């Protein structure tokens with residue numbers, strides 16, 4: 001039986017996390033054992049304790065003291081998955097933007113690919129309840145990245161993804177320092193550059209159900225700069 005780890009980084013997601021875990025575990029996924037890793041960055045709203053109280057042996061919680069960003073949380077989760085012998089690893093947000101019902105479609109495609117990307121922009125625009133400026137920013141980021149780097153992906157900042165662990169093993173995880181949007185772009189770019197097979201599947205992205213947004217200007221500036229850094233790194237073979 002294959003083993004999948006769903007990594008969910010959390011920062012103040014008490015209003016969402018328990019319902020999300022319930023929704024994931026209520027899915028019937030044949031032939032795959034699915035476990036959850038929550039990486040919480042010192043949430044003050046009790047997120048971590050709520051998850052621990054479930055005391056379910058399919059759930060692991062890693063506590064970090066302070067908010068250290070999404071990228072470092074995922075890198076930690078990837079290393080955990082490699083160490084524990086998982087076959088597949090998911091990136092998933094805690095806020096219900098990523099519908100757990102889409103999980104079976106990822107499983108159906110991952111065996112014949114190396115990275116599955118849940119994409120908002122392959123069947124028109126599948127985003128619900130986002131302010132227009134955020135939609136423009138997100139679609140703009142994809143055009144900008146594709147233009148500069150050639151990355152053949154329509155939703156470059158997508159954060160609902162499934163990796164084969166074998167793919168992650170080929171990436172120098174310690175050299176990845178980016179966070180937020182740029183982390184999502186960097187992972188896709190590196191995997192594409194190594195010649196792996198990426199597949200975008202359609203998802204519907206819904207704005208966070210509850211809780212507070214952590215989106216800020218710094219994340220956008222960092223991402224705009226990142227694509228140039230990626231070009232530099234690929235020219236000097238630092239990838």
Ligand SMILES: Nc1nc2c(ncn2[C@@H]2O[C@H](COP(=O)(O)OP(=O)(O)OP(=O)(O)O)[C@@H](O)[C@H]2O)c(=O)[nH]1
Pocket residue numbers: 008009010011012013039040041067068069070073092093094095097207208212213214215
């Ligand atoms: N561990 C950890 N998790 C984080 C951090 N920043 C965000 N997250 C979590 O990462 C996921 C995605 O972050 P979001 O805040 O939803 O980012 P977003 O979808 O771009 O923006 P909003 O939904 O508007 O907030 C959520 O589960 C957050 O709780 C962080 O610094 N550390």
Ligand SMILES: [Mg+2]
Pocket residue numbers: 093095097208
């Ligand atoms: Mg969100």
